[in-house]
Amino acid sequence: MILFRWHAVASWTWDAQDETCGICRMAFDGCCPDCKLPGDDCPLIWGACNHAFHLHCILKWVNSQTPQAHCPMCRREWQFKG
Amino acid sequence: MSLPNKRTISNTSNTNHTSSMKKAKSQTVACSVDSAKNGLHHDFNNTNNPDNDVVFDPSSLSLDEDLKTDDSRAPAAANLGRKKAQPPQPAKKLVIKLVKGKPTLPSNFEEDTWAKLKSAIKAIFLKQPDSCDLEKLYQAVNDLCLHKMGGNLYQRIEKECEAHISAALQSLVGQSPDLVVFLSLVERCWQDLCDQMLMIRGIALYLDRTYVKQTPNVRSLWDMGLQLFRKYLSSYSEVEHKTVTGLLRMIERERLGEAVDRTLLNHLLKMFTALGIYTESFEKPFLECTSEFYAAEGMKYMQQSDVPDYLKHVEIRLHEEHERCVLYLDVSTRKPLIATAERQLLERHISAILDKGFTMLMDGHRTEDLQRMYVLFLRVNALESLRQALASYIRRTGHGIVMDEEKDKDMVSSLLEFKASLDTIWEESFYKNEGFCNTIKDAFEHLINLRQNRPAELIAKFLDEKLRAGNKGTSEEELEGTLDKVLVLFRFIQGKDVFEAFYKKDLAKRLLLGKSASIDAEKSMISKLKTECGSQFTNKLEGMFKDIELSKEINESFKQSSQARTKLPSGIEMSVHVLTTGYWPTYPPMDVRLPHELNVYQDIFKEFYLSKYSGRRLMWQNSLGHCVLKAEFPKGKKELAVSLFQTVVLMLFNDAQKLSFQDIRDATGIEDKELRRTLQSLACGKVRVLQKLPKGREVEDDDSFVFNEGFTAPLYRIKVNAIPDEGNSGGEHKHYRESIPGPSISGSPPLLHVDAAIVRIMKTRKVLSHTLLITELFQQLKFPIKPADLKKRIESLIDREYLERDKNNPQIYNYLA
Ligand SMILES: [Zn+2]
Ligand SMILES: [Zn+2]
Numbered sequence: 001m002i003l004f005r006w007h008a009v010a011s012w013t014w015d016a017q018d019e020t021c022g023i024c025r026m027a028f029d030g031c032c033p034d035c036k037l038p039g040d041d042c043p044l045i046w047g048a049c050n051h052a053f054h055l056h057c058i059l060k061w062v063n064s065q066t067p068q069a070h071c072p073m074c075r076r077e078w079q080f081k082g
Numbered sequence: 083m084s085l086p087n088k089r090t091i092s093n094t095s096n097t098n099h100t101s102s103m104k105k106a107k108s109q110t111v112a113c114s115v116d117s118a119k120n121g122l123h124h125d126f127n128n129t130n131n132p133d134n135d136v137v138f139d140p141s142s143l144s145l146d147e148d149l150k151t152d153d154s155r156a157p158a159a160a161n162l163g164r165k166k167a168q169p170p171q172p173a174k175k176l177v178i179k180l181v182k183g184k185p186t187l188p189s190n191f192e193e194d195t196w197a198k199l200k201s202a203i204k205a206i207f208l209k210q211p212d213s214c215d216l217e218k219l220y221q222a223v224n225d226l227c228l229h230k231m232g233g234n235l236y237q238r239i240e241k242e243c244e245a246h247i248s249a250a251l252q253s254l255v256g257q258s259p260d261l262v263v264f265l266s267l268v269e270r271c272w273q274d275l276c277d278q279m280l281m282i283r284g285i286a287l288y289l290d291r292t293y294v295k296q297t298p299n300v301r302s303l304w305d306m307g308l309q310l311f312r313k314y315l316s317s318y319s320e321v322e323h324k325t326v327t328g329l330l331r332m333i334e335r336e337r338l339g340e341a342v343d344r345t346l347l348n349h350l351l352k353m354f355t356a357l358g359i360y361t362e363s364f365e366k367p368f369l370e371c372t373s374e375f376y377a378a379e380g381m382k383y384m385q386q387s388d389v390p391d392y393l394k395h396v397e398i399r400l401h402e403e404h405e406r407c408v409l410y411l412d413v414s415t416r417k418p419l420i421a422t423a424e425r426q427l428l429e430r431h432i433s434a435i436l437d438k439g440f441t442m443l444m445d446g447h448r449t450e451d452l453q454r455m456y457v458l459f460l461r462v463n464a465l466e467s468l469r470q471a472l473a474s475y476i477r478r479t480g481h482g483i484v485m486d487e488e489k490d491k492d493m494v495s496s497l498l499e500f501k502a503s504l505d506t507i508w509e510e511s512f513y514k515n516e517g518f519c520n521t522i523k524d525a526f527e528h529l530i531n532l533r534q535n536r537p538a539e540l541i542a543k544f545l546d547e548k549l550r551a552g553n554k555g556t557s558e559e560e561l562e563g564t565l566d567k568v569l570v571l572f573r574f575i576q577g578k579d580v581f582e583a584f585y586k587k588d589l590a591k592r593l594l595l596g597k598s599a600s601i602d603a604e605k606s607m608i609s610k611l612k613t614e615c616g617s618q619f620t621n622k623l624e625g626m627f628k629d630i631e632l633s634k635e636i637n638e639s640f641k642q643s644s645q646a647r648t649k650l651p652s653g654i655e656m657s658v659h660v661l662t663t664g665y666w667p668t669y670p671p672m673d674v675r676l677p678h679e680l681n682v683y684q685d686i687f688k689e690f691y692l693s694k695y696s697g698r699r700l701m702w703q704n705s706l707g708h709c710v711l712k713a714e715f716p717k718g719k720k721e722l723a724v725s726l727f728q729t730v731v732l733m734l735f736n737d738a739q740k741l742s743f744q745d746i747r748d749a750t751g752i753e754d755k756e757l758r759r760t761l762q763s764l765a766c767g768k769v770r771v772l773q774k775l776p777k778g779r780e781v782e783d784d785d786s787f788v789f790n791e792g793f794t795a796p797l798y799r800i801k802v803n804a805i806p807d808e809g810n811s812g813g814e815h816k817h818y819r820e821s822i823p824g825p826s827i828s829g830s831p832p833l834l835h836v837d838a839a840i841v842r843i844m845k846t847r848k849v850l851s852h853t854l855l856i857t858e859l860f861q862q863l864k865f866p867i868k869p870a871d872l873k874k875r876i877e878s879l880i881d882r883e884y885l886e887r888d889k890n891n892p893q894i895y896n897y898l899a
């Protein structure tokens with residue numbers, strides 16, 4: 001009995017420390033309030049401080065905090081993780 | 083006002099006369115005058131003459147053109163064609179005449195002149211020739227009128243007419259008891275009078291044009307004749323009564339199928355109209371008779387005949403009555419007559435017709451009869467009753483389709499068929515009536531939601547079957563058509579989320595197992611759902627397609643990757659579907675201890691994936707994995723399509739001959755219930771790669787399993803079906819548990835019923851002989867089934883180890899718990 005073809009199935013989720021986005025309070029499994037679909041359509045982004053947010057949420061945040069935005073969680077200067 | 087002189091009248095008369103004679107035309111004044119002159123009676127009653135009717139229509143006399151018509155009862159229709167023959171006469175000649183004839187007047191002038199005229203009138207009434215020249219008669223009337231003796235002349239003529247008419251009608255009293263003969267006599271009498279009055283008028287035309295016209299409240303000679311006829315017809319009431327009765331009898335006879343003289347009817351009814359007594363003397367009793375006749379007929383026929391025949395009969399009757407109005411009744415009778423017939427034949431029987439025949443017509447899809455029903459009901463404003471009958475029919479029939487759990491498998495196709503049939507009837511029979519359309523919609527909405535979530539689930543399931551590969555013989559267009567039809571049902575569903583959940587589950591299966599018949603059809607369905615419910619509804623479904631596309635790309639780049647090329651052991655062709663959590667149905671995590679080799683594969687892929695997509699976690703969904711195995715059985719090589727769990731179990735038998743349930747559980751780490759199901763599928767299903775010891779349908783703790791050395795199968799590629807997880811979707815799924823192979827032939831009872839009945843009986847009896855089992859089955863099933871088919875079902879149940887043959891007597895079955 002030899003296995004020669006295998007269709008495997010895997011599912012992926014975001015690998016964030018928190019369950020929810022610190023800005024919009026929505027689950028990372030879901031999407032930000034502006035989006036309809038989670039996943040690639042509404043990606044997460046990490047800061048240098050290692051806090052993750054919906055990309056759409058942090059962009060809005062950063063744009064509203066001039067000249068310098070800080071991480072909404074730890075108040076450190078916001079830098080996108082390289 | 084210009085008065086024509088005698089010359090011009092005479093001339094015109096002659097001209098007119100010759101031309102009409104040449105054409106053998108019907109009676110004009112000139113013609114009548116001519117007949118009188120020659121002493122010949124012109125036969126006005128020549129029924130072969132197409133223009134014969136003119137006799138009864140005094141208005142065809144064109145000379146009335148500028149006569150006064152103070153009698154409102156005079157028929158209005160005029161024979162316009164005739165007028166052309168009467169050009170207006172110049173007035174100058176009249177002046178010359180008047181000067182010429184004035185001076186002398188003999189003392190007995192009036193009496194002498196009248197004597198001449200009286201003799202001519204008498205001759206006319208007696209239908210005898212008169213010696214006096216017509217020209218002289220005109221002259222006589224002219225002379226009397228010119229000398230202002232018109233009033234006296236009029237009275238004298240009236241007296242002559244009255245004497246004759248009175249006598250003529252009196253002569254009808256006590257005449258033939260045979261109604262038809264009697265009616266012919268009346269007709270004759272009437273025609274004679276018309277004929278005679280026309281001749282008299284022809285002679286006394288000048289009187290009509292001068293004295294009558296200039297004197298108020300004096301009838302024209304023609305109207306005077308009619309008035310006298312009317313007077314004596316009613317004073318000899320027996321004559322009038324017999325005439326009316328005769329007419330009614332004749333019409334009744336015609337209704338009963340006899341041929342009657344319609345011309346006679348026509349002429350006599352025209353007489354009633356001409357006399358101005360049609361409505362009062364004829365129409366009233368006629369409508370009463372009609373009402374009685376159809377009341378009786380309606381009752382009788384409703385009892386005797388079935389509804390389609392009854393409706394046909396009504397249709398014919400209404401048509402006949404309509405024809406009657408064209409052929410002999412006055413046009414004004416049409417409305418009340420048809421209304422009377424409709425009331426008695428239809429209105430009174432509406433509910434009886436619906437109760438007795440509507441279901442039968444609907445069940446029989448008799449569009450033509452239904453159309454007839456619709457049209458007839460429309461006439462009597464009974465469409466609302468028809469609509470209500472339709473509503474309750476749909477509910478009743480639909481209830482049978484939706485509520486019978488035994489028929490769940492066919493519910494959707496039955497509903498579609500039912501809907502299609504209703505739509506055809508709506509189009510072909512109900513003239514696309516909008517109210518009816520709404521009725522169908524409302525009734526369907528009611529039906530679909532009778533059983534909460536079940537129809538939603540079944541509709542999703544139905545779509546799954548249609549969209550699944552292997553649905554051969556269906557073209558893209560047909561598939562599209564089916565999808566559209568299903569969508570109509572979908573629209574009625576209130577629990578759209580339930581549908582979505584089921585649809586998603588099935589779509590996931592199709593996508594992951596590569597079972598979609600056509601991605602185009604899948605996408606078309608999604609876009610239809612999007613149109614119906616908005617993108618909110620379909621976003622995640624579309625996301626699933628994206629995942630599938632993306633997975634293809636990932637697999638490609640994985641194959642090219644250095645990880646795959648350097649680290650992957652060779653031999654297994656692996657592909658991975660990577661699902662975005664949130665798009666797909668949630669699958670409960672299921673543990674399994676994979677063979678080391680497979681773990682290596684998974685680890686390498688995971689490493690590759692996470693290197694490409696950072697910030698993610700990847701979880702294996704082993705319960706969804708499936709594999710193809712190559713197996714060498716002593717009786718031949720096979721390719722097995724199995725689940726990952728089945729694979730893991732089967733691989734154990736590469737190193738062992740016999741394994742206990744416990745051994746397998748320990749080795750695979752598969753959860754207890756799941757493992758039992760897996761083993762069942764491998765050792766108790768249709769394809770048995772393993773053998774269970776001891777035999778039986780359920781997997782017990784003490785069971786053990788061996789590799790089936792004797793495995794054979796006709797095909798090289800074999801799919802080992804998984805046993806569906808019943809815990810997932812509730813009790814209603816029980817009927818699907820054992821899917822029976824082979825298409826169910828329409829018209830024959832579903833095999834499931836038979837199987838269920840066999841199991842039911844054996845469960846109570848435990849042990850039963852073949853004959854007794856068959857006997858009980860026939861009692862329970864209540865539908866015809868061939869013994870040979872029953873035997874096949876029993877064999878199938880033995881195969882699936884519900885039953886076994888007794889070791890000592892093959893004619894006896896034992897129930898296996
Ligand atoms: Zn957010
Ligand atoms: Zn977003």
Ligand SMILES: [Zn+2]
Nearest residue numbers: 049051071074
């Ligand atoms: Zn931070």
